Every structure is written in C-alpha cells, then in structure tokens.
Amino acid sequence: MTNRSEEIRFPSLGTHCAGDLYLPAETPAPALVLGHSGVMVKEALSVFARYFVRAGFVVLALDYRTVGASEGEPRGQDYPERQVEDFRSAISYLRTRPEVEPERIGLWGVSVGGSVAAQAAVLDRRAKCVVVQSPSVWDGWRYLERLLGGEGLRALRDRLDEDWERRYRTGESARVPHLTLGHENVKDGPELSAELFPRYRNERTLDSTEHLLTFAPEHLIHRLAPTPLLMIANGGHDPYHLLDEAQSAFARAGEPKRLEVLPYDVLGLYTGPGLDEAMALAVEWFDRYLRRTRLVTATPVPTRETVAAVKQ
16 A cells, blocks of 8 residues: 545534645554644645654644634634644544544644644643644743844734724724744745745734733643653754743653754754754654553453452
C-alpha cells in the first residue's frame, strides 16, 4: 500500500471544520491532530504532516472554525478557546475512523496552535501526548504587552473600546490584518501565504484580540501531567516565538516533559534550516508515547467470585 490523503469534514459544536486526513501505508495506527498558527491554513501543515505519515502515523491537519475551508461566520473570528474545542472535536472524529487506534491519539501545534493544543490536552485526557513547536502565546496579555510595548497595548485597548461600541451598535467587529509588525524575515509572509494557499486570508476580526488577551494556557499547564509534553523552541532571534515565554510555561508543567531549544530564528522550524531536526524530535516523542508506551490498564473491581478465588 502507499500513503493516501483525503479532504474531510467533521462537526465541531454545530459548525463543520475542514481537515486533510493523511493515511500511512499500514493501518490501524496511532493518530495525530495538527493545528496551525494564526497566519496559516491546513494546506500549510502538509509540510509537517509528511514527516509523521512517513513515520507511520495517521494525521489530521485541521482548519479551525471561520478559517480556510472550514465553516463559520464571521470569517476570521480567531478565538483560541474555540480552537481548543476544534482540537477536541478532531479527536472525536479520529476515534470513528477504522484506520485509527482510538486510544493512541496525540496533538501537535505550531506557534499559538501549540499552546492551543496544550490547553486542549489539559481538558481532554483522550489526548495521550503533546508536541508544541515554535511556541508563542502562553499568557496573551503578557505576550501582547511585550510585542507591542506599553504604549502600543494602551493604543490597542483604545481601539478595542471603540470596537466594542461598534459591536454594540451593529453586532459586527472591525476587520484587521493578522500581522502588522515588519520583521524582515516575515514581512512578506501574508502575501506569500495567500499566493501559495488560496484559502488563506490575512484578516481577522478585531475582537479576536480580546480573546487572545484572556487566553493564558500557562496558568493551566501544570494540570497537563501526566500527559507527556515536548516543547521545541526557537533559540535564535525571534520577536514572535519568545524563548523565555516558552521557558516560563515549561517550568510550570509537570513530568514527563522535555524542552529542546534549537538555534534557529523566527522561521527556522517552519521552512528550515531546523525543520528536519525539529520534526525528528517530534516523531521520536510521538513514537515513544503513542506507539511504545503501554496503555493504562484499569484495575477491575473485585467481585465475590474473585475474592473467593484469591482466598483459596
């Protein structure tokens, strides 16, 4: 058999999400849900998916609600807490597929998709393993304050106050671009993404920023254990995926956990030169905890018959 893929749809609390399902040569197999950053769509995840499929995993790369090929209005409503729900719905979908070993499902996310994946695993014990690559947002308020500075955050809050009045009057939020900063390595990223992936739009609702401000998975990550966590962080110059943000969240997580800091900049774990290295670490982690680790076996409740047998 050869690897194959199909475009699928699955329900997520009343709205259908789109996904690309990649199947390895041999099934049933352990499975992974892949979540993207705010400036990507599911088609961009194919770069990462092929590493996992080649290693024998079923892979579901999803578009969150209101993004890419998924349903949902208004478009670009970028709410992390809903994306957590979409990860969990993807787990439910995978458990219906005959190609999947339903008790061996892991989560992988890049950038803010990584912290979304981690929070999904905190809430959902069906997720048996998590890998976070190039993590960014662990405390949304702190993250935006560091990214924008004190004056920038105050200006943003003024805009959000104005947008609230707009929403109160019209029911609609203003629309803004995802990326407004001009780091030389990513300033052309939105245009390139739109060229490569026609379903991508560099646009979201302004009220999405309020939801990012209150998104703080760092304050829940200590509840992830004993689900294994691998965090692969950028050690080079990177204004978006801040190393000390990753270290702060990692310090709060319980065991088993592992932090790998690779010496690459903002795009180093997306397109290279660190992609192969990062994906090798992710594959090894999933292989260890989804394929080689024994499943938890519940102790049966003793019956009169078993008690009598033990006494004999």
